[in-house]
Amino acid sequence: MEPITSEMELSVPHLATMSSVATSARRWIMAGRVGDTGTPPTMTSTDDICAICGDEASGRHYGATACNGCKGFFRRTVRKNHIYSCRFDGKCVVDKQNRAVCRHCRYRKCLTSGMVREGVQKERDGLKKNVIKGRDEAEELKEEKADRSTRESCTLYEPFTPRWASPEQVIGTLTQAESLTNQLRSTVIRQTGTVNYDAHRFPVLSGTKMEGATADINDVGQGIHSQLLLVVEWAKLLPPFMELPMIDRAALLKQFAGQHVVLGLAWRSMNRRDGLVLSNGSFLPRDHFEIAGMSYKSVGRILDELIAPMNLMQIDEVEFVALKACVFFNPVARGVQPESSAKILQARRQTEAALEQYIGLKTPSTTGGVSRLTDLLMFVLSPLQATAQSMAEDMLISKVIGLTNLDKLMEELILIDDEPRIGNLRVDNTPFEVLLNVKQSDC
Incomplete structure (x- = not known):
């Protein structure tokens, strides 16, 4: 296979074969070692x-x-x-x-x-x-x-099965995509480690933040930025996403970006009750409301409205990655073209069916599986959009009052945008579009 030599070829690849992924998923699920x-x-x-x-x-x-x-x-x-x-x-x-x-x-x-x-x-x-x-x-x-x-993590794209043929393939793809993007996290954090998000321009310390250290504005900014880079790579690993036109891919990612950041915070912080664990390992306490004079109210909302239900339900990794995909494949996301809505809806239904089958095996009773699926959708997904909006409001306030520097990618994907843009997206040289761009031959 010839190497891709354009500037944007470095991406996590598509899975070479879905059958091998499905086999791996079955093995992981049976062994209880998903993500190992x-x-x-x-x-x-x-x-x-x-x-x-x-x-x-x-x-x-x-x-x-x-x-x-x-x-x-x-x-x-x-x-x-x-x-x-x-x-x-x-x-x-x-x-x-x-x-x-x-x-x-x-x-x-x-x-x-x-x-x-x-x-x-x-x-x-x-x-x-x-x-x-x-x-x-x-x-x-x-x-x-x-x-x-x-x-599987090579920088050159491999051929991939264009459609999910079975629930096992759906779960296998999603667990593998999560694993591969987690492997990229250290590289992405290193890339953003010298960017200063503090508007007061205090010096940025070199090196990795000590795990568990209290987060500052730079940690929050770097954590959000790294998650925005990773969500694009994660989405490229999902076959239904890569079948869509570029404009619809952009619409889905724009709609999902903030929720992806919140979901990542919630999943990493499942074992904590007193704060959030950021992607670089630093810690944002619940009672540490002020960072350089700014109130981060979204910390408490994520803990109370999202993490608490996730702990109550004792959600596992397979359920997490499937719920994440259910949120992502939103057929009514703003900017999605009508001709693509049916494909996106099909992907969501396939994900829900795979999750239902998995829960049925996990909860072998007549109604237990259906009830658990309903509870997951109700208690976990219902507050997600509101908490993501709360985070966006915190970021917007910090920008307006001059406490935080926000890069173009964060502004484009996270900040609240009241004007319709997706229909007229500039699919050329914005940071988001450059990241999303993939050669048509690779799609």
């Missing part, structure tokens, strides 16, 4: 560790200690003269879990770790042509197997 990504093996010396991703090394390859996955990636890149680019200014995390998220950063780390392009060519020149072909095929299979755990 595993842990890397314990290493005993630096010679055992891949200098690029930290996985178990297989030896020295092209000048650096590397695993088979990174060795094969470097060799393929050199031989095929692939050129990659990075949306996140070359700041992506390259480790075992995230090594395939950004090929640009992975290739650059190969070079900085000591790999040399000439080593690939010398290896090829030193073998006869007929030997090369057979060996390449065997090693290709070996290296692909080594990289399989993160291959």
Whole structure:
């Protein structure tokens, strides 16, 4: 597959095959381990560790200690003269879990770790042509197997099944999409880590915020911005979304962006009663109402009106990702074209049917599954729009009184907008539209 060389090609990919995802989902559900990504093996010396991703090394390859996955990636890149680019200014995390998220950063780390392009060519020149072909095929299979755990996160788009054919595929896609966007979170947070959202322009400390530290204005702004970047990547992993025209994709994301931020806060804060956990690990207490003189009333609303019902219902991850998709696929979202409403409604109904089947297996009684689905839709989704609007009002007030700097993406997706815009969206160079843009050949 040829690499995408436009400026915006770096995205989480579509799932290569839905059947494998469905199988994984069944295994996760039965084992009760949805979202488990595993842990890397314990290493005993630096010679055992891949200098690029930290996985178990297989030896020295092209000048650096590397695993088979990174060795094969470097060799393929050199031989095929692939050129990659990075949306996140070359700041992506390259480790075992995230090594395939950004090929640009992975290739650059190969070079900085000591790999040399000439080593690939010398290896090829030193073998006869007929030997090369057979060996390449065997090693290709070996290296692909080594990289399989993160291959789903590669920066190049893979073919995907255009429709959800079964409830298992729906649940599998949604759980996998959630897992992949969570893997991207550290990269996105690093990208926004030096942006100053405090209008008083206090210095921004370098480095990662200590987990559990009390949040400040920068933490709130960076958390919201990172979630807006991630919701676009998450949506691109959903086949029904990618079938829609660009204008309808924009309409759905515009309508859902604020609710996505609130849902993320609620899910991360499920075990807390006294405040919210932001995406960078910092903590926004309930009783810490004033940050630089500003009242964040939405903190209490999210805790009382959303997190409390979620805890009462003891919602699990499958239910969470399905409810999230139900909210996202809104056939009456402002700006959705009439011809697309039916497709969006179908996606919502498929999601609801998959959730109902899952709940039926989880609650094996005649009426238990139906009752639980009704309760989830009533107690969790009903307050969501109001709490998202409350958050938008907090942000708007902070901007108006000059306490907070808001970037263009936050203004476009979060701030309350009384004027109809989606029908006349500029599908060209706004921050949101650039993020959303995907080549038609990849759709």
